[in-house]
Amino acid sequence: MLQVDLRELSSGPVDTHAELAADDPLFEPLEVALAAPVRLLGRLHAAGEGRFYWRGSLRTRVAGECRRCLAPVAVAVAADIDALFTQDPDALEDPDSYPLARDATQIDLRPALREELLLAVPQWVVCREDCRGLCPRCGKDLNAGPCGCPPAADPRWQPLAALKGKPRN
């Protein structure tokens, strides 16, 4: 129930519960690897003067990658939806507002759902808070133990070293 007829809304709120498969074409442009269906609970109601509020929640899981060690991480994604569909162009400055044509006969929730999902997906994840990541030199996973590379030179000493190497007049 993701395309709601406005006539239906004029007689009362409409429930917008849905479950979309992880490979639904709607999510294709997101470049996010969904690991579970997107479950949506919500309710759309008219608020007068071409305004419609959509409130609900979405949840799914994303197949992410640890930013430090690149291990696969399943990330639970959950977000509340609090959106406004409006025919008033002045109300569109709010990022949770979506435009509605003056002659619209229905509200299509799908682009808004895609947008809300994108906002809910974390920009980056770690497999655990104290993940040691990969050695920048040899690439070994440091969670499995030290790799034997010499410690990196302290960058604070580099200007001094450069000074020492300078030929004197």
Ligand SMILES: [Zn+2]
């Ligand atoms: Zn990690």
Ligand SMILES: [Zn+2]
């Ligand atoms: Zn190393």
